Amino acid sequence: MTPQAAPAAGTIDCDVHNAVPDIAELFPFLPDRWRDYCVEHGVTSLAPASYPSKVPLSATPESRGGPGPAGSDPDLVRAQVLDRGADLAILNCLYAVQPIHNEDWAAAMASALNDWQAQRWLAADPRFRASIVVAQQFPQRAVAEIERFAGHPGFVQVLLLAGSQAPLGTRAHWPIHAAAARAGLPVGIHPGVAGGNPPSPVGWPSTYIEEYAGATLAMQSQLTSLVCEGVFARFPELTVVLLESGVTWLPSLMWRLDKNWKGLRREIPWVGDAPSAVIRRHVRLATAPFDGPHDAATARRFLPRFLDQIGSVDMLLHASDHPHWHHRDPEQALLGFLSADERRKVLRDNALATYPAIRERAAA
Amino acid sequence: MSAPARRQVVVAEDGEIPPGGSRIVEVEGRSIGVFNLGGEYFAVRNACPHAGGPLCEGVRSGFVRSEGPGHYDYVRRGEFLRCPWHQWEFDIRTGRSWFDPDRVRVRRYDTRLVTGSELLDGEADLVDAGLQPGPYTAETYPVRSTGRYVVLEL
Numbered sequence: 034m035t036p037q038a039a040p041a042a043g044t045i046d047c048d049v050h051n052a053v054p055d056i057a058e059l060f061p062f063l064p065d066r067w068r069d070y071c072v073e074h075g076v077t078s079l080a081p082a083s084y085p086s087k088v089p090l091s092a093t094p095e096s097r098g099g100p101g102p103a104g105s106d107p108d109l110v111r112a113q114v115l116d117r118g119a120d121l122a123i124l125n126c127l128y129a130v131q132p133i134h135n136e137d138w139a140a141a142m143a144s145a146l147n148d149w150q151a152q153r154w155l156a157a158d159p160r161f162r163a164s165i166v167v168a169q170q171f172p173q174r175a176v177a178e179i180e181r182f183a184g185h186p187g188f189v190q191v192l193l194l195a196g197s198q199a200p201l202g203t204r205a206h207w208p209i210h211a212a213a214a215r216a217g218l219p220v221g222i223h224p225g226v227a228g229g230n231p232p233s234p235v236g237w238p239s240t241y242i243e244e245y246a247g248a249t250l251a252m253q254s255q256l257t258s259l260v261c262e263g264v265f266a267r268f269p270e271l272t273v274v275l276l277e278s279g280v281t282w283l284p285s286l287m288w289r290l291d292k293n294w295k296g297l298r299r300e301i302p303w304v305g306d307a308p309s310a311v312i313r314r315h316v317r318l319a320t321a322p323f324d325g326p327h328d329a330a331t332a333r334r335f336l337p338r339f340l341d342q343i344g345s346v347d348m349l350l351h352a353s354d355h356p357h358w359h360h361r362d363p364e365q366a367l368l369g370f371l372s373a374d375e376r377r378k379v380l381r382d383n384a385l386a387t388y389p390a391i392r393e394r395a396a397a
Numbered sequence: 398m399s400a401p402a403r404r405q406v407v408v409a410e411d412g413e414i415p416p417g418g419s420r421i422v423e424v425e426g427r428s429i430g431v432f433n434l435g436g437e438y439f440a441v442r443n444a445c446p447h448a449g450g451p452l453c454e455g456v457r458s459g460f461v462r463s464e465g466p467g468h469y470d471y472v473r474r475g476e477f478l479r480c481p482w483h484q485w486e487f488d489i490r491t492g493r494s495w496f497d498p499d500r501v502r503v504r505r506y507d508t509r510l511v512t513g514s515e516l517l518d519g520e521a522d523l524v525d526a527g528l529q530p531g532p533y534t535a536e537t538y539p540v541r542s543t544g545r546y547v548v549l550e551l
Contacts, residue, residue: 204467263466295496296484302463302470307496 045384045391048223048276048319048352049114049122051154051163053080053146054101058153062145067138079129079142083225088241089358096356103356107157114355115160120381121391122355123189124154124163125276131169131194131227139168143178147188155187162391164192164221170228172205176212183216189390190221190274195251198228202255202262210268217389219272219317222255224248252278253286256316260290263303265315272387274317277354279324284342287312313344317387319352320379322359323366336370346375350384403507403550411510411545414438417475421453424549428453429506431547432489434476438547439489441478442504446494450482452503460486460495507550516546 053059056078060068070076080102084091092103096113099106114122128146133139143166150163165182167175175191182188191213193201201222213220224232231237233247234254252275259265259273290308298304304311325339326332340346351363359366368376385392408422414433421430421443428443430453443453459474477495478487486495492505 267466298496299458299461299486302461303466303468305463 044119044351044380046114046119046122046353046355047274047350047384048321049110049124049355050104050357051107051110051124051126051150052102052104053078053126053128053149054105059142059145059149062148062152063141067141067145070138079133081127081129081225083127083244084357085241090245091358092356093358096358107154107161110355111158111160114353115158119160119353121160121162121384123384123388124150124161125190125192125221125223126150126163126166127223127225128166129226130166131225133168134170136168136171136174139171140174140178143168143174144181147178147182151182151185151187161187162189162388163187164190165218166192167209169193169201169206169209170198172208176208179209179212179216179218183212183218186390186394188218189388190219191216192221192223194225194227195222195248195255195278196224196226196228196230196232197255198230200254200258200262202258202260202264204262207264207267210264210271214268214271217270219274219387221274221276222252223276224251224278248277249279249282253282256286256312257290259316260304260308260311261301263301265311266303266305272315272317274319274350274387276319276352277321277357278318279322280318280320280343280349281324281339283312283318284339287343309344313348317348317350317383319350319354320363320367321352321354321357323361323363325366327361329369332366333370336367340375346371346378347383347386349379350387351380405511406549406551407516407546408440408508408549409547411547414547419453419457422549424551429549430478431508431549432457434489438508438510440506440508440549441487441489441492442506444503445480445482445485445487446501446503447480447485448482450480452478452480452487455479455481455484457489458486460488509548509550510545511548513544513546516548 056071056076086102096103099109104110126146130139130142130146133142146166154161155163165179165188167178169175179191199205210220232244232251234250238244238247265271287309294304294308326335368379371379406424408431409420414420414431416433416435419430419432421428429440430443431438431440441453443451445452456479457475458477458479459471460477462470462472476489478489487493487503492503494501
């Protein structure tokens with residue numbers, strides 16, 4: 034198989050997954066109490082079950098070439114992402130601190146993870162950027178973690194998982210949104226488990242394909258919650274980036290929300306504009322995976338219509354989703370059908386507009 | 398040439414529609430809702446501009462404004478119509494929708510209260526039709542001119 038095609042020079046890759054090779058790598062960043070707790074209880078890994086290591090989707094063949102799990106070696110990720118033309122890569126570390134029910138342990142693990150990211154990744158190459166991982170199930174602890182890294186030049190986003198205990202727009206989560214807005218950081222939402230809810234709104238699916246394909250449902254629920262609960266009315270400067278959940282479902286959700294808002298807006302009087310307008314202002318989407326027609330002729334007809342429907346190519350942020358393996362790379366799925374101007378926006382300009390921390394460091 | 402005179406149709410006696418009340422009337426094939434808002438009368442077409450639903454049969458409610466999530470400012474109670482079909486909201490005073498006031502509005506009609514004697518004085522119609530009053534006046538007997546009537550102008 035061909036490896037993922039090389040991105041163009043100057044590209045900002047908005048979704049790259051760095052992995053913890055071994056829980057012991059975090060021990061230098063954990064207080065002794067929690068380090069010994071992990072050892073004495075035999076906690077050997079918090080690697081999420083959402084990406085079973087031998088499922089092809091979990092990692093491209095070439096990303097499996099290192100000694101540890103795919104995505105765990107900064108040198109290999111540098112070679113396979115950054116040295117292929119990407120100017121910058123935003124790391125979204127998926128490590129299951131969010132389902133931990135012990136508040137103190139969860140917060141300690143999140144802190145260790147971020148300190149590890151700073152030392153092991155951000156220090157390894159100035160082209161790496163990272164998302165702050167937080168124990169979102171305990172919003173006050175999440176706020177403290179955001180504040181600990183606010184202003185750090187390498188951390189450009191707050192990472193939340195879509196499989197939350199309650200919708201992320203509800204007011205219990207507002208301290209997190211407020212802290213992100215104060216720090217000038219977008220909130221990135223990625224599929225993943227952060228509570229006891231099944232990944233599907235109708236219960237637990239039997240198979241991996243159901244869970245992975247159904248990830249769009251949780252993302253649509255989160256987007257609906259964020260808009261209707263008034264998160265963007267309350268935090269007008271906040272941007273939310275939806276990661277690894279497809280993009281092409283968006284028009285139908287916009288249509289549906291707009292239509293129902295006309296009849297039910299009295300429930301959410303703080304949403305003063307049509308929901309689609311709110312989404313266009315505040316929400317961006319990473320382009321991997323991009324679910325579109327599989328044959329080029331149909332895709333060529335589909336894409337202009339899709340861009341017209343969402344209203345602007347400005348909403349799309351290029352992502353490789355490395356090391357996750359999607360059959361068609363961004364070039365075949367999307368970029369190959371865009372004009373030069375649109376390509377430049379998706380590959381770079383939109384990310385600069387979305388991430389103040391990247392913009393400011395680039396200008397410095 | 399002046400604009401043609403607007404037709405005037407009596408739709409109720411003053412007092413028949415109490416404050417807060419309404420009546421749906423049929424005028425020249427059109428169904429129209431007449432509303433009494435605190436002693437003032439307003440009339441709108443009983444057909445929602447969205448899908449033609451019987452707007453004037455919908456719930457009359459107030460309008461919820463907000464300065465932000467969790468804040469509800471409930472104003473002008475009873476002055477908004479909500480279509481029974483799809484719940485679009487319209488201001489009874491202006492016919493405007495809330496969510497798209499510049500483009501979506503229901504036809505509204507001017508109403509006024511006139512006395513019986515004004516109604517019986519048909520001169521205005523004749524003058525509007527281009528006629529001049531003559532020099533002679535016959536003796537007339539007003540039948541009833543003490544009441545007041547709600548008149549719809551079309």
